[in-house]
Amino acid sequence: MPELPEVETVLRGIAPRMIGRRLAEVEARRPDLRRPLPAGFVQRLTGRAVIAADRRAKYLRLHLEGGETLIVHLGMSGRLVIEDAPPPVAFHHGPSIAVADAPHTHVVFRLDDGTRILFADPRRFGLMDIAATDDLDAHDLFAHLGPEPLGNGFSGPYLARAFEGRRAPVKALLLDQRVVVGVGNIYASESLFEAGIHPARAAGTLSGEDCDRLAAAVRATLDRAITAGGSTLRDFVGASGELGYFQHSFRVYDRADAPCSREGCGGTIERVVQSNRATYFCSRCQA
DNA sequence: CTCAGCTCCTGCGGGC
DNA sequence: TGCCCGCAGGAGCTGA
Numbered sequence: 001m002p003e004l005p006e007v008e009t010v011l012r013g014i015a016p017r018m019i020g021r022r023l024a025e026v027e028a029r030r031p032d033l034r035r036p037l038p039a040g041f042v043q044r045l046t047g048r049a050v051i052a053a054d055r056r057a058k059y060l061r062l063h064l065e066g067g068e069t070l071i072v073h074l075g076m077s078g079r080l081v082i083e084d085a086p087p088p089v090a091f092h093h094g095p096s097i098a099v100a101d102a103p104h105t106h107v108v109f110r111l112d113d114g115t116r117i118l119f120a121d122p123r124r125f126g127l128m129d130i131a132a133t134d135d136l137d138a139h140d141l142f143a144h145l146g147p148e149p150l151g152n153g154f155s156g157p158y159l160a161r162a163f164e165g166r167r168a169p170v171k172a173l174l175l176d177q178r179v180v181v182g183v184g185n186i187y188a189s190e191s192l193f194e195a196g197i198h199p200a201r202a203a204g205t206l207s208g209e210d211c212d213r214l215a216a217a218v219r220a221t222l223d224r225a226i227t228a229g230g231s232t233l234r235d236f237v238g239a240s241g242e243l244g245y246f247q248h249s250f251r252v253y254d255r256a257d258a259p260c261s262r263e264g265c266g267g268t269i270e271r272v273v274q275s276n277r278a279t280y281f282c283s284r285c286q287a
Numbered sequence: 288c289t290c291a292g293c294t295c296c297t298g299c300g301g302g303c
Numbered sequence: 304t305g306c307c308c309g310c311a312g313g314a315g316c317t318g319a
Contacts, residue, residue, distance in 0.1 A: 002312065002313090003312060003313090034315095073313085075313060076311070076312065076314095077311085077312090175313090175314090177313090177314075185311090185312055186312050254312095277312095278310085278311085
């Protein structure tokens with residue numbers, strides 16, 4: 001479910017809470033995620049300190065002392081929940097009230113300061129894995145990934161080369177993590193709207209100028225969403241502790257039959273299905 | 288190789 | 304009100 005900006009927001013939420021802390025206790029309640037948890041999951045993580053954290057594509061990576069990295073993907077419905085350490089109980093009165101963990105909590109980490117990090121994922125399209133930190137690029141989850149859209153390897157000329165000769169719809173190629181990572185179904189529609197490019201165009205027919213505009217639109221769309229995520233992060237972690245899902249307004253996504261938001265357009269947002277995924281666009285603004 | 292279509296899983300909202 | 308159907312922001316696999 002989460003795309004790059006949501007994953008980046010989750011990273012920024014958990015990193016300050018986890019880096020420098022030790023995984024005091026690890027609980028694997030349900031190993032059958034998208035791929036099964038790796039052998040020895042609990043033993044390999046328990047007692048290890050988190051020394052750094054980063055993101056590649058839609059994967060979170062927690063680098064541990066001892067040379068291994070915990071890899072987390074949230075899939076469609078995965079969430080990480082931060083739960084502060086309970087207050088001391090020295091003067092506790094009355095019966096304690098047990099608060100149930102979020103439903104579909106499959107993995108729980110308790111840190112050495114008492115904080116708990118819960119991974120909940122109803123659809124179980126998410127995954128966790130453990131791999132050697134010094135060889136992550138070769139790991140099967142990362143080996144065939146394209147460039148980061150906010151990094152130096154992504155540009156109009158890069159897209160032009162990637163699209164050359166391709167007859168697939170440009171929207172489908174934006175979703176292809178071998179072409180560029182991090183763009184999901186929402187930001188694909190949003191970026192194509194911003195670039196004024198019709199989602200059904202055969203990718204190979206885009207001009208160099210189209211590719212320049214599209215690359216810029218992808219960057220701008222993701223950047224804005226990360227900024228929006230950062231501002232919700234300030235209000236919102238602490239309150240509920242649930243990370244990564246923030247409301248912001250989309251210009252076309254999920255706006256079928258609504259008026260186009262471009263000044264003076266007067267058109268209507270359309271919804272079509274491309275390879276089983278909904279696509280939203282304005283046929284007056286996008287050619 | 289390229290591309291379209293299907294699949295995993297569960298929850299929710301709309302329509303009847 | 305209750306039930307059924309369609310749909311959901313990911314991504315890997317199959318087969319043409």
